[in-house]
Amino acid sequence: MAILVTGGLGYIGSHTVVELINNGFEVIIVDDLSNSEKFILYNIEEITGKRPIFYPFDLRRKELLTQVFDAHQIEGCINFAASKAVGESQLKPVDYYENNLFSLINILQEFKERGISNFIFSSSCTVYGQAETMPIDENTPLKMPESVYGKTKQMGEEILIDFAKAYHRKISLLRYFNPIGAHSSALIGELPIGVPNNLVPYVMQTAAGIREKLSIWGDDYPTEDGTAVRDYIYVVDLAKAHVKALQKLINDNSDEALIDIFNLGTGNGSSVLEVVKAFEIANKVEVPYQICERREGDITVAYANVDKAEKELNWKSETSLEEALRTVWQWQKYLESKNS
Ligand code: UDP
Numbered sequence: 001m002a003i004l005v006t007g008g009l010g011y012i013g014s015h016t017v018v019e020l021i022n023n024g025f026e027v028i029i030v031d032d033l034s035n036s037e038k039f040i041l042y043n044i045e046e047i048t049g050k051r052p053i054f055y056p057f058d059l060r061r062k063e064l065l066t067q068v069f070d071a072h073q074i075e076g077c078i079n080f081a082a083s084k085a086v087g088e089s090q091l092k093p094v095d096y097y098e099n100n101l102f103s104l105i106n107i108l109q110e111f112k113e114r115g116i117s118n119f120i121f122s123s124s125c126t127v128y129g130q131a132e133t134m135p136i137d138e139n140t141p142l143k144m145p146e147s148v149y150g151k152t153k154q155m156g157e158e159i160l161i162d163f164a165k166a167y168h169r170k171i172s173l174l175r176y177f178n179p180i181g182a183h184s185s186a187l188i189g190e191l192p193i194g195v196p197n198n199l200v201p202y203v204m205q206t207a208a209g210i211r212e213k214l215s216i217w218g219d220d221y222p223t224e225d226g227t228a229v230r231d232y233i234y235v236v237d238l239a240k241a242h243v244k245a246l247q248k249l250i251n252d253n254s255d256e257a258l259i260d261i262f263n264l265g266t267g268n269g270s271s272v273l274e275v276v277k278a279f280e281i282a283n284k285v286e287v288p289y290q291i292c293e294r295r296e297g298d299i300t301v302a303y304a305n306v307d308k309a310e311k312e313l314n315w316k317s318e319t320s321l322e323e324a325l326r327t328v329w330q331w332q333k334y335l336e337s338k339n340s
Helices: 011-022 039-048 062-071 086-091 093-114 148-167 199-207 235-251 272-283 307-313 321-339
Strands: 002-006 026-030 053-055 074-079 119-124 170-176 178-180 214-217 232-234 258-264 289-292
Touching: 002 011, 002 093, 011 026, 011 039, 011 074, 011 235, 026 062, 062 093, 074 093, 074 235, 086 093, 086 148, 093 119, 093 148, 119 148, 119 235, 148 170, 148 258, 170 235, 178 199, 178 235, 178 321, 199 214, 199 272, 199 321, 214 272, 232 235, 232 321, 235 258, 235 307, 258 307, 272 321
Parallel strands: 002 026, 002 074, 026 053, 074 119, 119 170, 170 258, 178 232, 214 289
Antiparallel strands: none
């Protein structure tokens, strides 16, 4: 069964491709390499023993996408391809809406015309904003996100729900909390392109001496140590959830629409300081930091209730924060050896 994975050379995409191949799926990757690199394809092959079919183009190029659907018997899609820098999205809203939504709609046109079902969408806990109560379950009311990036995720969800209802298709909206870590082989991970915005890549580069100091954005939040709390989920655990979500859609034999929504996290919150300490302990390195003002738009606390994924997907996160952070450091060592 061939599964189209858009953005399959990206961070979460590449880990998911590995898990799909490990589970016997044939994978077709479309990725424009705007935030990824070709060597990831070869490293996927090194890990799995199989090189996925790869098409390097931008999904807004509908005519090329049509050719891919003509050439393969595609039975489902996991859509990772999207621009994802929150700050940049505020500066380039039109580009973000165009890239993230046009590419989604182009795939859905093919699905609609060819009668294909089984669509998995990379969504984000950003759709909840600052929730009133913790942990966040799937019934927590949504809030219109502040960032354009977040809005493209929420709009993508709406488009897919309408698609599923109108054409009786099966979709799964996966709301990720904070993905971290790299594959245990250290052959794939999050590529450090530019100055990292996210916490763990920044911690990694600070420990490696690439950055002088980590800035901790605020220690006056109403949390135990004053720093903000998130739910950091190991990327390989997250990738495995995609395979389970896909299998659930495939195994559903009804002719009705199926709209699955799952929060994917560990169920535990960790503060910024806890992450820094865990990184230091796991890797026996020092992470110099300074406390700074809060970052605009940041929420105080977010962690998931993962009961639904556990019950319906038979999935839960298996990897501890420290273990995940060890893989981050191995990945950094790999990048250093590659560049030397
Ligand atoms: N953070 C920080 N310094 C950084 C990057 C992030 O203190 O250089 C904090 C940030 O304020 C937030 C947490 O780490 O509380 C997670 O931030 P990230 O950008 O990784 O994810 P998100 O804000 O999307 O949850």
